[in-house]
Each structure stands twice: as C-alpha cells, then as structure tokens.
Amino acid sequence: MALIEREHLLSDLAETYASAAEGQGGVALVDGGVASGKTRLVSAVAEVAVGDGALVLTAACSVAESMIPLGVVGQLFHSLRAQTTSTDHLPLLRRDTGPAMDPGSTTLRHADAQLLEDVCQVLLDVAADRPLVVVVDDVQFADSLSLQALLYLQRRIRFARVLLVLSGCVGARPEAAAFRAELTRQPHCRHLRLLPLSPEGVGLLLAERIRPETARRLAASAHAVSGGNPMLVHALLDDALTGADGDVAPTVGESFVQTALACLHRSDPRLLDVARALAVVGPAASAGLVAGLVGLCAATTRQVLGALAEAGLTQGHTYHHPAVRAAVLDDCPPQTQAALRSRAARLLHEDGASAAEVTAHLVGAGEPAGPWATPVLVAAAGEAVAGGAVRHAVDCLELALRSTADARERAAVEAALVRVHWRGDPEAVPRHLSSLAEAGRAGLLDEADTLLLARSLAWQGRHDEAAQALARVGDVTGHPDPDLGADHLATRGWLRHCHPHGGDGPGDPGRDAAVDRAEEVLQRARPGDSLLVSVWHALRVLIRAAQLDRAAEWCEKLAEEAEAHEITSWRAVLSDVRAAVALCRGDLAAAERHARDALATMPPAAWGVAVGSPLAHLVLACTMTGQLAGAQAALREPTPAAMRQSLFWPQYLHARGVYYDAVDRRHAAVADFQATGQLVVGWGADDPGTLPWRVDLARLYVRMGRPDQARKLVTEHLALPGGDAPRAKGMGLRALAAAYAPKQRQVMLREAMDLLHASGDRHELAHVFADLSQTGHALGEFGRAKMMGAHALQLAEGCHAELLRRRLKPSDDTIEAGVTGAKDGLASLTDAERRVVNLAARGHTNREIGDRLFITVSTVEQHLTRAYRKLKISTRTELVHIDPPKGARGARRRRAPVGPPSGDKETTMRSDRT
Numbered sequence: 039m040a041l042i043e044r045e046h047l048l049s050d051l052a053e054t055y056a057s058a059a060e061g062q063g064g065v066a067l068v069d070g071g072v073a074s075g076k077t078r079l080v081s082a083v084a085e086v087a088v089g090d091g092a093l094v095l096t097a098a099c100s101v102a103e104s105m106i107p108l109g110v111v112g113q114l115f116h117s118l119r120a121q122t123t124s125t126d127h128l129p130l131l132r133r134d135t136g137p138a139m140d141p142g143s144t145t146l147r148h149a150d151a152q153l154l155e156d157v158c159q160v161l162l163d164v165a166a167d168r169p170l171v172v173v174v175d176d177v178q179f180a181d182s183l184s185l186q187a188l189l190y191l192q193r194r195i196r197f198a199r200v201l202l203v204l205s206g207c208v209g210a211r212p213e214a215a216a217f218r219a220e221l222t223r224q225p226h227c228r229h230l231r232l233l234p235l236s237p238e239g240v241g242l243l244l245a246e247r248i249r250p251e252t253a254r255r256l257a258a259s260a261h262a263v264s265g266g267n268p269m270l271v272h273a274l275l276d277d278a279l280t281g282a283d284g285d286v287a288p289t290v291g292e293s294f295v296q297t298a299l300a301c302l303h304r305s306d307p308r309l310l311d312v313a314r315a316l317a318v319v320g321p322a323a324s325a326g327l328v329a330g331l332v333g334l335c336a337a338t339t340r341q342v343l344g345a346l347a348e349a350g351l352t353q354g355h356t357y358h359h360p361a362v363r364a365a366v367l368d369d370c371p372p373q374t375q376a377a378l379r380s381r382a383a384r385l386l387h388e389d390g391a392s393a394a395e396v397t398a399h400l401v402g403a404g405e406p407a408g409p410w411a412t413p414v415l416v417a418a419a420g421e422a423v424a425g426g427a428v429r430h431a432v433d434c435l436e437l438a439l440r441s442t443a444d445a446r447e448r449a450a451v452e453a454a455l456v457r458v459h460w461r462g463d464p465e466a467v468p469r470h471l472s473s474l475a476e477a478g479r480a481g482l483l484d485e486a487d488t489l490l491l492a493r494s495l496a497w498q499g500r501h502d503e504a505a506q507a508l509a510r511v512g513d514v515t516g517h518p519d520p521d522l523g524a525d526h527l528a529t530r531g532w533l534r535h536c537h538p539h540g541g542d543g544p545g546d547p548g549r550d551a552a553v554d555r556a557e558e559v560l561q562r563a564r565p566g567d568s569l570l571v572s573v574w575h576a577l578r579v580l581i582r583a584a585q586l587d588r589a590a591e592w593c594e595k596l597a598e599e600a601e602a603h604e605i606t607s608w609r610a611v612l613s614d615v616r617a618a619v620a621l622c623r624g625d626l627a628a629a630e631r632h633a634r635d636a637l638a639t640m641p642p643a644a645w646g647v648a649v650g651s652p653l654a655h656l657v658l659a660c661t662m663t664g665q666l667a668g669a670q671a672a673l674r675e676p677t678p679a680a681m682r683q684s685l686f687w688p689q690y691l692h693a694r695g696v697y698y699d700a701v702d703r704r705h706a707a708v709a710d711f712q713a714t715g716q717l718v719v720g721w722g723a724d725d726p727g728t729l730p731w732r733v734d735l736a737r738l739y740v741r742m743g744r745p746d747q748a749r750k751l752v753t754e755h756l757a758l759p760g761g762d763a764p765r766a767k768g769m770g771l772r773a774l775a776a777a778y779a780p781k782q783r784q785v786m787l788r789e790a791m792d793l794l795h796a797s798g799d800r801h802e803l804a805h806v807f808a809d810l811s812q813t814g815h816a817l818g819e820f821g822r823a824k825m826m827g828a829h830a831l832q833l834a835e836g837c838h839a840e841l842l843r844r845r846l847k848p849s850d851d852t853i854e855a856g857v858t859g860a861k862d863g864l865a866s867l868t869d870a871e872r873r874v875v876n877l878a879a880r881g882h883t884n885r886e887i888g889d890r891l892f893i894t895v896s897t898v899e900q901h902l903t904r905a906y907r908k909l910k911i912s913t914r915t916e917l918v919h920i921d922p923p924k925g926a927r928g929a930r931r932r933r934a935p936v937g938p939p940s941g942d943k944e945t946t947m948r949s950d951r952t
Contacts, residue, residue, distance in 0.1 A: 412441050452470050565605045733769045
C-alpha cells in the first residue's frame, strides 16, 4: 500500500538512515497531526533498515504509561533482549528508579544521571557491531526520565552508526515541547512534517479501494468531511461500501464516528478536553470561551484547536460533521458535560450573550445555578413561549424555581410556570396550586398572578380559595395595566360559572350587547396570550344567541392558531365548543368526534370541574347516534365532587337524563331533568336554547300520560328570553304538538318544520318529519305519512341519528328500486314540471301546489302525470327518493294560530309565542 503524498518523506528518512549506517549518526523527528500516518512512515523506514541488516529497537508510548519512570527505555531494552543473546543490559532493567529529579531541583540526581550514561553506553556498544535504529512512536507520551535518556543518546550518536527515529505531536505537552526544542537545535536532527492529504491525495487513497473514476468524483466531498486525515478517509469508505461493484457515496456512519473518537482518545488529553468543550458550546464557541472552559492559556488553546483541525475533525471552532459532534457529546461523561455546560453558561452570561444562549447550557446541565441565573431563565422562558417551544419554557422555569431561594422570586416563577402549563400540559397545573396559594396569602403575588391563581383554583373546584384570592385583588379601576380590568372581569365571570351560588355579581348584558361584547373579545383573542376562560365564555354567548356560523368560524380560526403553537388547553376547549355547535346543527357524528378530541387532547383529570362539558356533549352524541354503550362509558368517567357546585353539573345532568330516557329509565330521566331545572333556575342560568330541559321533560310527560304538565313546561320554555329563537321555538313546538290531538298537532309540527329548517338542526328536523308521518297515519293521510317518513329517514341517516333511523327504517326495501333510472329523468323535466315535482316531493297536496304556483288543480295533475312518465315512477311517495328534501322550503308560510280549537278547556297559547 503506497504512502500517498508521503513518498518524499520516506526518501528523506532513507537517506538519513544511509548516513547513519555509514557512521554519521542522526535523529529524525517525524511530526504530524493525529492519525496522519506517522506510525506507518516510521515503520516503512524500519523495514528498509531491517532489510539492510540493521538492528531495530522499538517502543510505543501511551498516556497510561507516561508516569512510569524509564518506561520507554524498558521497552527498548526488552526489544533488545528479544533480538540478541547479550545479557549486559539486564542490571539496567532491574535497577530501581525513583523520580527523575529531586523535588525542587532542575537537575537530574547523580544516580539517575549515571543510569542514563549506562543506558546510552549499552546502545552504543550494540551499534559497534551493526547499524542501530531506535524507533519511539508517540514520543509526546514518554515519561520524563525516558525523554532525558533519549536526549542523552542523541548527544552521543553524532559519530555512531545510530539513527534515532521519533514520531508524535511533540509540541503538545510542556515536557514534550522542551524536549522538542532541545532535540531540534542539534545539527544532526532532521524534522519531517506530515500534513493532511490534499483533495487529490484523498482521491488516490480512495482509488486503492474503489474504482478510480468513482474515487475522483468523491474526492472533494470526502476531503471536506475528513479534512484529509487518512484514517478518517478509510472510515468513510468502511461506512459507504455497499457491494462488490464498489458503488459508494461518502457516508458518515458508525465507523467514521468511532474512528474520530479513537483519534481523540489516543492523543494528548487536552485535545479531548477541547473537543468536548467545542461539542458542548457548538458553533458559537470562541477561543477565549474554550480556554475558559478547559482552563488553558490562550496560546495553548490555539495550539490544540490547530491540532484538532489538522486531525480532520474541525474547521475553526466547528466540527466538520454534526455526527462527530454528537458522538463526542455522547462519549462525554454526564458529570463532565454538566460541569462544562454550567461553566459555559456563566462565561457566556458574563460576556453578554443572549438569555436563550445562556439558558441552553443551564438547562443542558440540569443543575441548580446561582441567583444570577433565575432572571435569565425566566426571560428565556418568555422567549420560548413566544416561539412555541413550550416544553423548553417549562424546563427553564423549573430550573429557575430550583435556582432561587427568594420567596417572592419563587412565587413569580411558579406563577409563570402555571401559565406555561396551561398552554402545554394543563394536567400539571394542580401540583403548583397549593404552594402558589400559600404565596398569595403571604402577599407575594402581584394582581395578575393572583387572578391567574383564582381562575386556576376555580377550575379545580377550590371555590373558597378562589374567592379569597379574587378578594385580595380588590378594585383594579385606574390600574396602569389596561388588560388587568378585563382579566378581573373575566375571572369574576369564570368564578360565577364554576360556583354560581358562591356570590353575587353582574350577569351578562342583554343578548345583543352580549353578542357584541363576545365578538370584541374574540377579535382581540390570541391563543396563549388571551384568557382562555374569556374566549370560552364568548363562544358560548354566540351559541346561546344562535350565532352558530360565527361560533364555528371563530373556532376554526382560533383552532388553527392553537394547533400551530401546540397550545393544548385551547385546542381542547375549542374542540368542546365545536361539539356544542355540531349538536345544535344536528351533526351528530361531528359532535361525537369533537367531544372525543376534546377529552383526548386534554385528559379528563386536567379539565377539573369543566369536564362536565365535553362529557355531556359526548353522552348526547353517543345517545343520539345509538351508541348507548359509549354513552354509558362516558358517564362512568370519574368527575370531581366540586363539579356539582358548578354550572357544568346541570349540563351534565341534562345529558344523563337524555341517556336515561333513551334506555327507558323514565323515572331516572325525570329526576335528572327536574334537578337540572332546579339548578339553572336557582342560579339564574336558565337558557332554553342550549339546555332545553323543559322540552325533554315535556316529551317524557306526554309518554307518561301527563299532557297538562307537558303543555305547562313548554309554555314556560317558549316564554323565556331566547325561547323565540328558531331552534328553541321549533323544539318547543314539536314537544307541544305531542300534547295535542293529531289535527292540532299537525299545524304545530309544520311550523316547527319551518323553524328547525331555518335553524339548521337536521336532527330535530328529522324528528319533526317523523312526527308528521305518525300524525298523517293518525289522520288517515297515508300517502303523505309515507312521504314524511321517507324524509325523516333520509335526514336521520344523513345526521347519523341511529335511534331514529331504526324506528323509521321500512321493512320493504323495494322503495329503492328504479330510483337511479328515475333520477336520470330529472333532466328531461320542463321548468313547470320541476316546480310541481319539487313541491309534491315536500308533501304538498295538489290544491296547495296550485295555490302556490297560481295554476289549476287540473294543470297540477297534468304536470305530475307527464313527470311520472318521464321519471318512470308510479306513486307520489317515490318522488322523495328522487329529489331529497333540503328542509321545508316549500312549506306553507301562513299558519293558523297554534293551540287547541275554540271551546277546548285547555289554556291557549299566545300567538306571538308560536
């Protein structure tokens, strides 16, 4: 194997040997970087000498043996004994050697000086018979006394047949530097320097193992990664070779990083120390910082940095490849790495580095720092939160908490930690509340942190402590912080929601004003920066005001931002609001999905008393979709006892009552609905749109044979503020209709159909169609009843209302026959025929169609006859499968007053409430 770009050095060594063999003794100092090929070069000249009949003695130095006196000399004499029969040198090997010099002295002891003279004489005597080559590899690690022996020898071989070949980084250690200075000033010393391979040299080295054209193509990239270190070039090939055809690409793998580590461990220990410092600090390292980390002077640090670059590991203060840096870090003992990081943090801080840069090392060390570090860690946490790095922010604040003993500073840090936990890990909030509450009682928290504490305590159901914390804030009117007043108002509202009987306070303004205020809150909202409870309340206001589209739009916008910044609490709450919107729209599958997402994003334990909301939505969605086992499982989820004191409890009770009704546990359902009513009425939170407990209870009463009580409940429902909203009124009329005879029932149901279509609640609309179908059967209108049933079935299937679908699904599937062909005939209908078919499909009689279109009944019949022929159908009921209803657009707008016929003993309802 050729000595690439080393041939001239081998020639120089061969010439030096030739001169020594003729009696002109000399010294060859072979110097170079780690793994630069020094050992291979001196081995080559040793082979030349052996071939010429010379005696070659070898010794290899190491860090482990650098403290053994005359360790190198001992190796040389063992080599001599192995190759000769002479025993003259044995007394030298057995002689006891102490320290090379007396303590405090700069000269050798007399006994040691005599020993070195004897050593040299033995070697000179050997050289009298034949040329002698003494090879010492890695001489920088030789013990002090052996270095003195080598100097003794080089001063006595000027006219002897002796060649002294020394290889290594002889300037790396102080002792070796002095040795080098003494060695090279002698005229018969030749200094040979091995430089890293050039890109062309790397190409030649690659060509020894792979195809020449491939070697030329890869030479530049391989040189960039290896720095021209031959050993690293071979390691690259070991990682890259993929097959016998030699097709490779430069690959930094296990072989390369292990070789790089071997280069560091076999060299001067200071190279490893500096390499570790560079790995810890990273690209921001400077020579001054590295010197401070490893405790070296500036000159020595620059020398070691040069040695690392010459070894092909670094360029400037940066590793050639990140895998090597990672390997050096991984190889560094944890305690050493922690100490380096701690020192780096302090040095960077003193040098004016950014909080983020300093904190990266403090957190990496993981050990409490001094008081100076706490404000730095808090500042870095704020920057991390702004950048979405919530986990790092938590690490910073937890370390800050462990790094300070000041009570006020600890309280501020813990409050900041609670804020960050609300973003990324709400489940961790409770473990900080007791200590934070104690700090609040001691007066160590400012107003903003006290309000945070109050909201967090209320979330966990610790109502009394929350109220006490809020009371400590007092009147914030005129406070210099403009946001504090809004925070105070939002906190008071949240406490009322979590504990409505815990105190009085201003309620919501009028509906329109409340919607305007909610929109203002949402327009200013930014996930993570705004109060979550304010946003949640604002979205609930929009839902109560039947502003479902606006609520959905805001959820979409805010959820995108929360997702982008990974803000867990916001994502969970917005999913819960989406579930509420989906339920109001009758989109049961979406409601279930969003409710499950809410509980998966933030586990039930993290919801505190608010867990009643997503659980209630999940129970309702599962019940309506026929997943009764899923609803039962949700009801088995443990809930905090404090939830019973919050407005989430009646929400939960109402959902449970709906489930009990579905499984025919009527008395349990009645109890839950009644308890719901008592709570919301007593707490001033009665809302007919979002919590229609009277409607559900009225339906139950009808089935239990108590229509009078049902009518009374619905009357109250419709009279409440918000009871005239389309969805609330539509649900009320449907429940009221069930309490009357079929003829009156039909009128109410048709108005409910219009209202529910306008509200967009497909689930309730499906039930209205089902009720109209039943009413039609009761009145003998079987064709219309069948058509209404088909409408109900289609809506039930579309919104996944499985319970209703099972009740409506016809046993005769022949209704589907020919539908596909009939739909194909729609294109052949005239505009007049299409208008008639559209109204007929929605259940209107021929006379009603004529009145709406201003044509005669005969003309209606003619249009229908031609349409049936084109659509290839024979009955009016089949129209519903051809043109599915989108609601009740064709229903009549004029309605008779709702209520019993004149003369009925029941109290009539006011027409403006129907």
